[in-house]
Amino acid sequence: MTLDAGLLFASDSRTNAGVDHISTFCKMSVFEAPGERAIVLLNSGNLATTQTVISTLRKAIGSERPNLMTSGGLFDCAALVGEATRSVIAHHAGQQAQAGSxxxxxxxxxxxxxxxxxxxxxxxxxxxxxxxxxDDTPYFQIGESKYGKPIIDRVIKPSTPVDEALKCALVSFDSTMRSNLSVGLPLDIALVRPNAMRVTFRHRVDVGDAYFGSLRQGWSQGLRRVFNELPSPDWLQLD
Amino acid sequence: MTLDAGLLFASDSRTNAGVDHISTFCKMSVFEAPGERAIVLLNSGNLATTQTVISTLRKAIGSERPNLMTSGGLFDCAALVGEATRSVIAHHAGQQAQAGSxxxxxxxxxxxxxxxxxxxxxxxxxxxxxxxxxDDTPYFQIGESKYGKPIIDRVIKPSTPVDEALKCALVSFDSTMRSNLSVGLPLDIALVRPNAMRVTFRHRVDVGDAYFGSLRQGWSQGLRRVFNELPSPDWLQLD
Structure with missing residues (x-):
């Protein structure tokens, strides 16, 4: 989310290769030179691909090649990530007899x-x-995004304060985790405040997080309360 | 939805073949012999396929062939629909040089x-x-189902009364229509009460439906109220 008060990032950490192969991998990577740059990458999709892309990006650091720690702007960083992604996917897909599978x-x-x-x-x-x-579209989602999108659409504007935006991100993940097994705890949170040039705040929300537990319960009960208070259709005839 | 109080059906009516080709087609078909049987079909997916399937099913009525008005049970009806669907798709896909496209x-x-x-x-x-x-899974969705699934998961049980279930279906469609252009008004509603052997109630919800308008507004305001009342993360540090 791109807020006036900072960039707010949130990612889950569940990966799966079928229901027999569910494991936990952090999907957030930080590239930071405090005072000069702070870059956060979130990934979704094929884990072998994303790990290779991130390893490739990390290996380039310190070399003569263009890399995330020397690029002149974030546009160039996105281009580097894009080029690495395209290249890794082409490499793996090209080696398959049945690439489509x-x-x-x-x-x-x-x-x-x-x-x-x-x-x-x-x-x-x-x-x-x-x-x-x-400003018109101040947030992006990748991965399993549909279940959790409606609440973000209703809440997030550039002027939304960080605490409210974070609450919204957590409610969004709650909706997704209830409906889809491929998204799960822990959640990784990162905040980059404007002109701080460093990751200002990081937090991991895991099963024991008391705040998240009460948020999930409060949201669930509140939804039911609002739903129950809405009137029934006046045009419904039961007989 | 399969409720103790009846079968409740709801469908939108938007079809699209790209954003230039958006039109309105009812996705609900009724096959009824009052006192003996009441069958409701809802469809999603390729419109040419679903129209051909339904035409094929209607043409069979009155013939010697097994059809929806003579089949001994609803299992056989599902088999007839399945066979017609498989056959129409195979016919069209088989005629394409590039079937995958x-x-x-x-x-x-x-x-x-x-x-x-x-x-x-x-x-x-x-x-x-x-x-x-x-009873464990008392409802099905087809088509663009994800945005609207969380509220159904929270509300619908076999014991849910019809008016509450209908309210839930309408709230679910509201969420989907806000997030996805391929779902739109009017909504068609049908209710088949147990042992009525007829469609007990039908209604079309269109733009001017005052109840649906107030439901959308009430739900939106209620969600925001509940969201605003939830506490902010106690572990968030902004500096």
Whole structure:
């Protein structure tokens, strides 16, 4: 989410290769030079692809090659992530006799701030191209996004305060986790405040998080209360 | 929805073949012999396929062939719908040089009651096979289902009264219509009460429906109120 008060990131950590192979992997990667740049990557999709992309991006750091720690702006970072993604997917898909049978694709969110620029957020597609969030569309989701989208659409504007936006992100994940087994705890949270040039706040929400537990319960009970208070259709005839 | 108080059906009526080709088609078909049987079909997916399937099913009525008005039970009706679906899809897909480029698939819900049986509800897949709703899973959705699923999961049980279930279906459609352009008004509603052997109630919800308008507004305001009342994360540190 691109808020006036900062960039707010949230990711779950469940991966699955069928219901027999469910495990936990953090989907948030931080590239940071405090005072100069703070970049957060979130990934969804094929885990082998995303791990290879991130390893490739990390290996380039310190080399002569263009990389996330030397690029002049966040647009260039998104382009680097896109190029790495496209290249890894093409490599794996090209080696398959039946390329269609495995989905190697993945998506990335690339957000943060580099000294001299405003905070920016990009969504990078498996094809390597990307789009940037604007005031009209101040947030992006990747992965299993539909169940949790309605509440974000209702709440998030650039002017939304961080605490309210974070509450919204957690309610959104709650909806998704209730309806879809491929999304699960723990949730990773990161905040990059404007002009801080560092990750201002990080937190991991796991099963024992008392606040998240009470939020889920309060939201569930509140939804039921609102639902129960709404009138029944006046045109319904039961006989 | 399979409720103790009856089978409740709801469908939207938007179809699209790209954003330039949006039109309105009812996705609900009724096959009824009052006092003996009442069968409701809902369809999603490729419109050419679903129209051909329904025309095929209607043409069979009055002939010697097995059909929806003579079948001994609703299981056989689901099998007829499945066989017609599989056959139409195979016909169209088989005629294409590039079969993969067009999605001819569709799904059906087949519900109702035939004299001598209890009320039953089936979901028929594009492959022609089908599953039946049970007390554990008393509802099915087809088409664009994710946005609207969470509220149904929270509310619907077999014991849910009809007016509450209908309110839930309308709230569910509201969520979907807010987030997805491929679902739109009018909504068609049908109710088949147990042992009535007829469609007990039908209604079309269109733009001017005052109740639906107030429901959408009440739900939206209620959600915001509940959301605003929930506490912010106590572990969030902004500096």
């Amino acid at each position: 495995v989905d190697f694709s993945c998506s990335f969110l690339v957000g943060g701030q580099i000294a001299g620029e405003r905070p920016r957020l990009f969504l990078v597609y498996p094809e390597g191209n990307f789009i940037e969030a604007t | 067009v999605d001819f698939s569709c799904s059906f819900l087949v519900g109702g009651q035939i004299a001598g049986e209890r009320p039953r509800l089936f979901l028929v897949y594009p492959e022609g096979n089908f599953i039946e709703a049970t």
